[in-house]
Amino acid sequence: MTWSFKDKKIGIAITGSYCTLNRTFEEIQKLAETNADLYTVFSFNTSITDTRFGTHDFFIDKAIEITGKKPIMTISDAEPIGPKKLFDILVITPCTGNTLAKLANGITDTPVLMAAKAHLRNNRPVVISLASNDALGINLKNIGILLNSKNIYFVPFGQDNYNEKPNSLVAHIEFLNYTIASALEGKQIQPVIKSPF
Secondary structure (H helix, E strand, O other), X not given: OOOOOOOXXXXXXXXXXXXXXXXXXXXXXXXXXXXXXXXEEEOHHHHHOOEXXXXXXXXXXXXHHHHOXXXXXXXXXXXXXXXXXXXXXXXXXXXXXXXXXXXXXXXXXXHHHHHHHHHHOOOOOEEEEEEEOOOOOOOHHHHHHHHOOOOEXXXXXXXXXXXXXXXXXXXXXXXXXXXXXXXXXXXXXXXXEOOOO
């Protein structure tokens, strides 16, 4: 399907599920091809941490290359997202269990969480693209809270390695554009839980 988000301002908030970042940026590139006006927001850890999956500079440069804009990387720079009504929709991808838990409990101590808080004050949609090793453990209650929260939508997710990591859930990020289009209409795409088979 060919998607068009022309004239839509889309925030992409990136947190530290480092093993999924390369796949995430592939989808951000596809999103850019929809003619959306893209902005990125980096969590503190993602903006400073180098891993075997790539350096922080690599991902920051990639964000600038795709969007043409420097990422938002501080809480103070994220706060005006609300008063300026900067985004039509905000996507947290990948959304770690840590960010998920804080969002569900009203904690605002990173640029990504401030972006979400500031954006939600305008009653505009937030899309969560989950990547968490404890999603079916201690974090399951937070998924339940957010599934029942106003203006929160999930990219369909499923277990990514049920033999070795039975509590782990990862979004089927190939449904990102579909989820965004539905969330802009106030709808959660279904099924939200998709089997890997």
